[in-house]
Amino acid sequence: MTGRRSFWGWGTTDAALDPSEQERIAGTVGELFGIPTPTADPPPRLEDLDLRESRISAPAALADLMTADRFERASHTYGKSFRDIVRGLAAEFPHPPDLVALPRDADDVARILDWCSDSAVAAIPYGGGSSVVGGVEPLVGDAYAGTVSLDLRRLGRVLEVDGESRAARIQAGVYGPALEDQLRPHDLTLRHYPQSFEFSTLGGWIATRGGGHYATLHTHIDDFVENITAVTPRGLFETRRVPGSGAGPSPDRLMIGSEGALGVITEAWMRVMDRPRFRARASVRFTDFTAGAAAARALAQSGLHPTNCRLLDATEAAIARR
Ligand SMILES: Cc1cc2nc3c(=O)[nH]c(=O)nc-3n(C[C@H](O)[C@H](O)[C@H](O)COP(=O)(O)OP(=O)(O)OC[C@H]3O[C@@H](n4cnc5c(N)ncnc54)[C@H](O)[C@@H]3O)c2cc1C
Missing domain, CATH: 3.30.465.10 (Uridine Diphospho-n-acetylenolpyruvylglucosamine Reductase; domain 3)
Known part of the structure; x- marks a missing residue:
C-alpha cells in the first residue's frame, strides 16, 4: 500500500476514483436501477469534520503509545460496512474514539488494558478496521469515561x-x-x-x-x-x-x-x-442461473476441491465486466 488510508472509506487516497471512473460507475448505477444518472457527492474533508474533543487524556506512562490525532480518531470511528461508508461520506462522526493506542508488543497491550480497567475506559481492539458488523465502532454507552481504539498495526511481523x-x-x-x-x-x-x-x-x-x-x-x-x-x-x-x-x-x-x-x-x-506451483483457471457461461447453480453444486460435491469456484449472477457479472 502506498497512499494514506482513507479516513472514511475503503482503500487509500491515491487509489480514489477519478472523475471519469466516477462517471462510468454512475452511468452503470443509473442503468441498473432505471434512474437518471446520479451525481457523486464530494468526499468529506478531515478539516471540516465536527469531531468532539477527547474526553480523556493518556497518562504520562502511556503518552508515547496513545494519540488524540484527528486523522487517527476519525479513521477509527467506523468499520467498512455500507452503513459505515454512507455515514463517513456524509461526514457524520458523532462517536469517535477519544484516543487511539498503538502498542508495540504484548506488554504494551497489557499496560494499556490495565489503565483502561482502572480508569473505566472501554478498550476496543482494532485490526484493519474492515469490520462490517459494528465491531470496531466505539459506541459503548455512558457507563465509561471514554473509549480507546487499540490498533495492533505495529504488531506486524x-x-x-x-x-x-x-x-x-x-x-x-x-x-x-x-x-x-x-x-x-x-x-x-x-x-x-x-x-x-x-x-x-x-x-x-x-x-x-x-x-x-x-x-x-x-x-x-x-x-x-x-x-x-x-x-x-x-x-x-x-x-x-x-x-x-x-x-x-x-x-x-x-x-x-x-x-x-x-x-x-x-x-x-x-x-x-x-506455495502452489501450478495454477489453472476457467470461466464458463450458463444459459441461466439455475443451470450454473447445479454445476457449482456438482463440482462442490465431487471431492475435487478446486481452490475456488464462484457463481456470478447476470447483474454481478455485468458489473464485474465494466
Ligand atoms: C470489502 C470487504 C470484503 C470483506 N470480505 C470478507 C471475506 O471475504 N471473508 C470474511 O470473513 N470477512 C470479510 N469481510 C469482513 C472483514 O474484513 C472481516 O471480518 C475481517 O476478518 C476483519 O479483520 P480486521 O483486521 O479488519 O478486523 P477489524 O475490523 O479491525 O476488527 C473486527 C473485530 O475483531 C476485533 N479484533 C480485531 N483485531 C483483534 C485482535 N487482535 N484481538 C482481538 N480482537 C480483535 C475487533 O474489535 C472487531 O470486533 C469483508 C469486509 C469488507 C469491507
Whole structure:
C-alpha cells in the first residue's frame, strides 16, 4: 500500500476514483436501477469534520503509545460496512474514539488494558478496521469515561517459521499482503484470502472467524490456527500448540470469533502450506442461473476441491465486466 488510508472509506487516497471512473460507475448505477444518472457527492474533508474533543487524556506512562490525532480518531470511528461508508461520506462522526493506542508488543497491550480497567475506559481492539458488523465502532454507552481504539498495526511481523511442521508464529496486527510477503521467502503461504485481504489483519480474521475466498475445502481461519496468545483484562491467555487435539472443548475456539470481547489477540501459531506451483483457471457461461447453480453444486460435491469456484449472477457479472 502506498497512499494514506482513507479516513472514511475503503482503500487509500491515491487509489480514489477519478472523475471519469466516477462517471462510468454512475452511468452503470443509473442503468441498473432505471434512474437518471446520479451525481457523486464530494468526499468529506478531515478539516471540516465536527469531531468532539477527547474526553480523556493518556497518562504520562502511556503518552508515547496513545494519540488524540484527528486523522487517527476519525479513521477509527467506523468499520467498512455500507452503513459505515454512507455515514463517513456524509461526514457524520458523532462517536469517535477519544484516543487511539498503538502498542508495540504484548506488554504494551497489557499496560494499556490495565489503565483502561482502572480508569473505566472501554478498550476496543482494532485490526484493519474492515469490520462490517459494528465491531470496531466505539459506541459503548455512558457507563465509561471514554473509549480507546487499540490498533495492533505495529504488531506486524512473522516471528518464527517452523518449516518442518509447516507452521509460523505470527503477530496479530499483520495485514494480509505483509503476512504473505514475509512467508514468501520460505516458499510458504497461509493461503487465507478474504475479499478484504489487503486491509485486514490476522488478529481480525481470528477474532471474526473469517472465511477466505479459497473456499471449496479449507476456508475458515479455524482450520489454520494451532494456538492463540491473547492479553485479557485478567491476564495472559495462551493455548497449547499441538498439531491436533481431541481433548474436550477447544480453548482456541473460545477466542476464534469472539470479536475482541474476551481479550486482545497478540499472536498465533498458524498452519501454513507450500506455495502452489501450478495454477489453472476457467470461466464458463450458463444459459441461466439455475443451470450454473447445479454445476457449482456438482463440482462442490465431487471431492475435487478446486481452490475456488464462484457463481456470478447476470447483474454481478455485468458489473464485474465494466
Ligand atoms: C470489502 C470487504 C470484503 C470483506 N470480505 C470478507 C471475506 O471475504 N471473508 C470474511 O470473513 N470477512 C470479510 N469481510 C469482513 C472483514 O474484513 C472481516 O471480518 C475481517 O476478518 C476483519 O479483520 P480486521 O483486521 O479488519 O478486523 P477489524 O475490523 O479491525 O476488527 C473486527 C473485530 O475483531 C476485533 N479484533 C480485531 N483485531 C483483534 C485482535 N487482535 N484481538 C482481538 N480482537 C480483535 C475487533 O474489535 C472487531 O470486533 C469483508 C469486509 C469488507 C469491507
